Amino acid sequence: MMLNLAQVTKKLASGQLELQVLASQRADESWEVVESDALPIPENMVLAEGVLVLLERASDQRIKNIKPVKDWILEILKTHLSRDNSSQLVAAEKLKIEKWRQEMTVQNLELNRRFLEIETRREQLQELEQTLKQEQERLQLLAQKLQKD
Numbered sequence: 001m002m003l004n005l006a007q008v009t010k011k012l013a014s015g016q017l018e019l020q021v022l023a024s025q026r027a028d029e030s031w032e033v034v035e036s037d038a039l040p041i042p043e044n045m046v047l048a049e050g051v052l053v054l055l056e057r058a059s060d061q062r063i064k065n066i067k068p069v070k071d072w073i074l075e076i077l078k079t080h081l082s083r084d085n086s087s088q089l090v091a092a093e094k095l096k097i098e099k100w101r102q103e104m105t106v107q108n109l110e111l112n113r114r115f116l117e118i119e120t121r122r123e124q125l126q127e128l129e130q131t132l133k134q135e136q137e138r139l140q141l142l143a144q145k146l147q148k149d
Contacts, residue, residue: 004055005031005069008047009038017041017049020065039063 007019015109020040023031039055041047045066054072056065 002057002059002061004040004057006042006053006055008049008051008053017047019053019055019063021055022052038122042066044096 004021005023006021009015009020019041020038021036024029024034025031042063048051052069054067055063055070056067060066072146122126
């Protein structure tokens with residue numbers, strides 16, 4: 001069974017009312033806005049132009065049921081947009097942000113530690129290089145002294 005949101009519209013040419021499908025429910029229960037051909041209103045239904053309705057359609061696209069959209073919209077509002085639910089969503093997002101901030105702090109501390117470690121090693125290498133230079137100069141002086149003797 002396929003669920004659609006539709007609006008009752010009037011054909012320009014004939015003035016007859018028809019159902020213009022605006023959105024369709026997917027298999028994962030999410031919704032997508034669609035542009036589709038208008039459907040004829042079943043003969044036993046009386047609907048006013050501009051009214052929004054929910055259509056239940058069979059797999060062969062025949063309309064099985066048409067019902068007012070009011071209760072469906074109110075349920076969505078209660079379920080997803082109520083103050084309590086909004087507060088819960090905000091609280092959940094705040095927790096995600098705090099967790100992310102903590103992870104970033106840990107990563108920053110680790111990067112700082114690595115930077116200091118590399119800086120210390122660089123300084124040690126410079127000192128070792130200086131010591132090697134001094135040792136090389138000392139050995140050259142000794143070699144010159146030995147050559148003179």
